[in-house]
Amino acid sequence: MGETVLVTGGAGYIGSHTALALIKAGHQVVVLDNYVNSKPGALDVVSDITGESIVVVEGDATDVDLVEKVLRDNNVTAVIHMAALKAVGESVDMPLEYYRNNLESCMATLEAMRNAEVWKFVFSSSATVYGDPDVCPIPETASIGATNPYGMTKEMIEVIIRDLAASDDRWKITSLRYFNPVGAHESGRISEAPVGRPNNLMPMIMEVATGKRDKVMVFGDDWPTPDGTGVRDYIHIMDLVEGHVSALEYLDDQDGYDVYNLGQGRGTSVLELIAAVEEATGLTIPYEVTDRRAGDIAECTADPTKANEVLGWKTTRTTADACRDAWNSQQL
Numbered sequence: 284m285g286e287t288v289l290v291t292g293g294a295g296y297i298g299s300h301t302a303l304a305l306i307k308a309g310h311q312v313v314v315l316d317n318y319v320n321s322k323p324g325a326l327d328v329v330s331d332i333t334g335e336s337i338v339v340v341e342g343d344a345t346d347v348d349l350v351e352k353v354l355r356d357n358n359v360t361a362v363i364h365m366a367a368l369k370a371v372g373e374s375v376d377m378p379l380e381y382y383r384n385n386l387e388s389c390m391a392t393l394e395a396m397r398n399a400e401v402w403k404f405v406f407s408s409s410a411t412v413y414g415d416p417d418v419c420p421i422p423e424t425a426s427i428g429a430t431n432p433y434g435m436t437k438e439m440i441e442v443i444i445r446d447l448a449a450s451d452d453r454w455k456i457t458s459l460r461y462f463n464p465v466g467a468h469e470s471g472r473i474s475e476a477p478v479g480r481p482n483n484l485m486p487m488i489m490e491v492a493t494g495k496r497d498k499v500m501v502f503g504d505d506w507p508t509p510d511g512t513g514v515r516d517y518i519h520i521m522d523l524v525e526g527h528v529s530a531l532e533y534l535d536d537q538d539g540y541d542v543y544n545l546g547q548g549r550g551t552s553v554l555e556l557i558a559a560v561e562e563a564t565g566l567t568i569p570y571e572v573t574d575r576r577a578g579d580i581a582e583c584t585a586d587p588t589k590a591n592e593v594l595g596w597k598t599t600r601t602t603a604d605a606c607r608d609a610w611n612s613q614q615l
């Protein structure tokens with residue numbers, strides 16, 4: 284029997300792909316979004332692709348009464364919480380806004396859920412909570428230590444929801460620690476469309492590929508990695524969002540709180556990703572090596588064993604698939 288799932292922040296890059304995956308898995312979707320980092324159009328495309336309507340409410344997840352009304356009006360049975368500010372660099376410059384928005388929107392959503400007696404909650408967390416990992420690939424048991432305000436909001440929320448789940452056994456709560464989401468749905472009709480200068484590597488490469496920028500700035504080639512450039516676990520967005528469906532559907536069998544990494548389990552360097560995009564597009568992607576970016580780390584790759592074994596979820600798409608689909612999404 285399908286769930287009726289509220290996706291807060293559901294109009295964004297990950298949120299709109301999540302709505303698509305939920306509908307394809309037979310669930311109904313309700314979205315609450317304030318459009319601070321997204322546009323309504325993505326959900327119209329999802330409805331067009333799936334042939335299913337999506338209830339979309341414009342508003343802020345910090346508004347307890349609004350969230351409670353959305354839950355009750357739509358008979359919501361579970362929530363996937365994605366509404367958050369998410370730029371690491373910006374969070375260093377604006378810590379108060381990040382702590383206030385990210386913590387308040389999550390706590391308000393949880394308070395509204397308790398009022399409406401909705402107990403299934405999937406939280407969009409991040410590998411950033413690991414900070415500079417002491418082991419790679421990183422298991423969920425690795426030490427936690429965010430090194431920027433954005434990551435600290437995720438770390439603090441994980442503590443809040445762990446304690447909430449321990450306080451009342453009606454709660455069923457999961458944190459999903461994303462590694463580096465890339466790519467787009469194979470239709471190419473929903474994509475990552477960062478507002479302003481992209482923070483992340485793949486959208487930056489795409490802007491060079493489409494001629495919006497003349498080269499990729501490679502933040503350091505003196506890291507302790509095979510080719511000296513930063514290594515990350517780039518997970519295809521569709522694998523990532525299918526992981527949310529698996530985690531949601533597992534909640535009925537889960538007691539209390541749990542946490543899972545969502546990553547491929549293999550690392551790709553900056554230069555390797557540039558080469559993979561060149562292979563996928565047939566283009567040359569110019570780059571220039573510059574200084575390291577403040578706060579960066581050498582490597583961050585997932586050990587996805589727990590999600591593989593407990594959720595029965597694993598990635599099925601390659602980094603080359605993600606490069607192809609990212610490029611495809613730039614053509615429409």
Ligand code: WQD
Nearest residue numbers: 371409411463482483484487500501502513514515553579
């Ligand atoms: C990847 C690699 C850079 C841009 C961030 C957040 C994380 C998550 C994913 C939200 C690094 C290098 C990048 C560029 C470069 N977001 N790079 N030139 O920093 O691993 O993770 O996004 O949850 O929380 O921290 O991703 O794409 O910014 O960087 O050389 O123009 O590419 O140094 O090695 P990151 P990224």
